[in-house]
Amino acid sequence: MKGNASLYQLQPERGPPWQRVYLLTNRLRVVLVAGVSLFILLTTAPIASAVPSRADFFGLSSFSQISSESEAADIRTLGINNVRANITWGEREELACDGRVTQRGWTATDERIRRAAQAGITLVVDLVGLRQSPDCGGNQFPLQEASDYRNYTAVGGFAWQVVQRYGYNGEYWLSNPGVPYRPVKVWEVWNEPNRAINNPGGTTIRPQAYAKFLIDVARTIRDAQRAQSGEAGGTTVLMGGLGSSIQTGEFMPATEFLNRAYAATERYTSAQLHAAYDGLSAHPYHFRINGATFDERVRNAATTIAEDIRFLRRALRDVGDQTKTLWLTEIGWPVFSTTETPAVTITQSEQAEFLRSVFRWLYNNADAVETNAPEGLRLKYVAWFVYRDRAASCTRWECWESVSGLKRSDGSARPAWCGYAHLIRVNPGLCEYIPPNSSSDVYQTVTDIFYGQPGYVGIVGNVYLRNMEDQPVNNVRVNINFYREQGTCACENGNCPYVDTARADVINGAYSFKFWGKGVGRWCTKTVLYAQGNYAQSESGYHRFQIKSGYRLVARHSGKCLSLSGNNPANSTPMLQWDCSPNPVPWDGQVFSLIPVEPAAQYFLLKVNSSGRCLDVYGISPYDGGIVDQYDCIGAANQQWDIVPIAGQPPYEAFIARHSGKCLDVAGRSTANGAQIVQWACYWGGNQQWSWQAIE
Numbered sequence: 001m002k003g004n005a006s007l008y009q010l011q012p013e014r015g016p017p018w019q020r021v022y023l024l025t026n027r028l029r030v031v032l033v034a035g036v037s038l039f040i041l042l043t044t045a046p047i048a049s050a051v052p053s054r055a056d057f058f059g060l061s062s063f064s065q066i067s068s069e070s071e072a073a074d075i076r077t078l079g080i081n082n083v084r085a086n087i088t089w090g091e092r093e094e095l096a097c098d099g100r101v102t103q104r105g106w107t108a109t110d111e112r113i114r115r116a117a118q119a120g121i122t123l124v125v126d127l128v129g130l131r132q133s134p135d136c137g138g139n140q141f142p143l144q145e146a147s148d149y150r151n152y153t154a155v156g157g158f159a160w161q162v163v164q165r166y167g168y169n170g171e172y173w174l175s176n177p178g179v180p181y182r183p184v185k186v187w188e189v190w191n192e193p194n195r196a197i198n199n200p201g202g203t204t205i206r207p208q209a210y211a212k213f214l215i216d217v218a219r220t221i222r223d224a225q226r227a228q229s230g231e232a233g234g235t236t237v238l239m240g241g242l243g244s245s246i247q248t249g250e251f252m253p254a255t256e257f258l259n260r261a262y263a264a265t266e267r268y269t270s271a272q273l274h275a276a277y278d279g280l281s282a283h284p285y286h287f288r289i290n291g292a293t294f295d296e297r298v299r300n301a302a303t304t305i306a307e308d309i310r311f312l313r314r315a316l317r318d319v320g321d322q323t324k325t326l327w328l329t330e331i332g333w334p335v336f337s338t339t340e341t342p343a344v345t346i347t348q349s350e351q352a353e354f355l356r357s358v359f360r361w362l363y364n365n366a367d368a369v370e371t372n373a374p375e376g377l378r379l380k381y382v383a384w385f386v387y388r389d390r391a392a393s394c395t396r397w398e399c400w401e402s403v404s405g406l407k408r409s410d411g412s413a414r415p416a417w418c419g420y421a422h423l424i425r426v427n428p429g430l431c432e433y434i435p436p437n438s439s440s441d442v443y444q445t446v447t448d449i450f451y452g453q454p455g456y457v458g459i460v461g462n463v464y465l466r467n468m469e470d471q472p473v474n475n476v477r478v479n480i481n482f483y484r485e486q487g488t489c490a491c492e493n494g495n496c497p498y499v500d501t502a503r504a505d506v507i508n509g510a511y512s513f514k515f516w517g518k519g520v521g522r523w524c525t526k527t528v529l530y531a532q533g534n535y536a537q538s539e540s541g542y543h544r545f546q547i548k549s550g551y552r553l554v555a556r557h558s559g560k561c562l563s564l565s566g567n568n569p570a571n572s573t574p575m576l577q578w579d580c581s582p583n584p585v586p587w588d589g590q591v592f593s594l595i596p597v598e599p600a601a602q603y604f605l606l607k608v609n610s611s612g613r614c615l616d617v618y619g620i621s622p623y624d625g626g627i628v629d630q631y632d633c634i635g636a637a638n639q640q641w642d643i644v645p646i647a648g649q650p651p652y653e654a655f656i657a658r659h660s661g662k663c664l665d666v667a668g669r670s671t672a673n674g675a676q677i678v679q680w681a682c683y684w685g686g687n688q689q690w691s692w693q694a695i696e
Contacts, residue, residue, distance in 0.1 A: 069118070087125050092105075168225060168229040185236060193210040279326065392409050442528070442540040456594075459513050580693075584695050617659065653689070655690065
């Protein structure tokens, strides 16, 4: 307690006037909660990691939105944890043209903080904006000219109060314990200072004026946080978002801005500027994306932004601050078609694909080490601008920001909204996103090959949108094509004779087609998703399989084969056990085809190849000892067999008659040739266990 008291006794002497007054009137309260604040800081400090989770890395930048509980909840459904929002000087107080100051209180800002916190959102706060109406001749920058700091005390007081209210252990959180604790951790100081309108006077870009402003406000932020919670750890200060580095236009390039800001001056040192901020925020907007085709423009969007990121890293390296992190607090594309020259048109499909292409690259390369960035790109946060449109349409450059929303002004979702949800992965089921001319990854697996005549095969597989983080394709149809193999699976050269096609519906990314009759031989197959709807044609690779002539069934206890008595083709000919032929052929009365019963496919018919008739329990007998013979294949329950593996006894299986639930059995456990085959209550003896032998 004594250490805390001495800290606050020292601070008024070194701080500016608003600190001294505020500390003296609040010293007792701060000291009393110091222990609590230390506990909160220790328990809420984030675990360091090279690249944040998608929910922390991806965010939104807003027009100070989150204007209702439903809007906050809607934003949260995307799965993001952090929203960049302005807290403006004018929210706290208003400066009339005649110089009178009116205090506005915190009610409006408190409500925005509360709505965000209750939705599970933390705000990344941009301290920006004028308190005087533009009608009075002011501009956004608080300094009227580069050499005049008469307004610094006022803006510093504003920053001090905001941090103490909404930062770690802030007054708002202490006064509202029922609100989920989501203090502001990241403070962005000003907006696009490399743009003339955001500088003193509004006509000239003055990097050194901003640098001095950043140093002072950053110190205020940390001192205010330290006074409120006992330390400033966990607080991140960002140099206010630099406008696009490559597309200069009205923006001073980042390299020039930083070099001039770091240049020697009597007002501050480069070391002070270095220490003032933790990360550089940037707004790499690029609306003129070249490309002759849609896909080319999408690729070029990612290439352009990647070049911008590397440009920013080089700019930081040039001034010796290569370890600073990068925060893209605004980035996006409007949906508009301008009537000005040069005209620019961006469709909603392009907006969505620019987002997915660019944001995926940013996340995948967030900590990438490159030749010009051996320290890594060090990207920490990317915020799409903006959540929702403020206008129904726009045909001029000046209104681009009003039509850049993931949602339209009426609240309906653009494709980019769903594309973003799938990219973030927290809530991919929010809505379906299908990019135009989408490429898919088609997978195929050959399963359930049943030998015999005609012989059957099952095909299962999956279809996912390529580069859509495993988003399944839905409600399309695929063709499963079959070809005769000739020596090798030469279908790659187009030499396999096409035979036929099975068609299957894709539901939630999966398709299957079981028990397609193919016949004996060697086969090739592939699955093809033909172009339909938004989907481009995609194919799986080729797969090979073979269907052999059939099976012999060998009794475990005797080693003898299930056989048709006398190989007699007539109905009601009984089944016996007999020595297995040393040279089996499909027509010797010991070879069977396995035929699945649709639609359940749990039961099978056993067809004798030589006669074309099926294994049958005579007279549909339900009793032990019921004779097993052959009869025309009518698919009745006394011809259907459930094939059940014997636990712990591979490769032996039992054959259970569907109508009676009894097992295929060698009568009396006989080992002799000619022993009768019957059905009997299943007890899993060796005379009820059968192994398969495939016959070419």
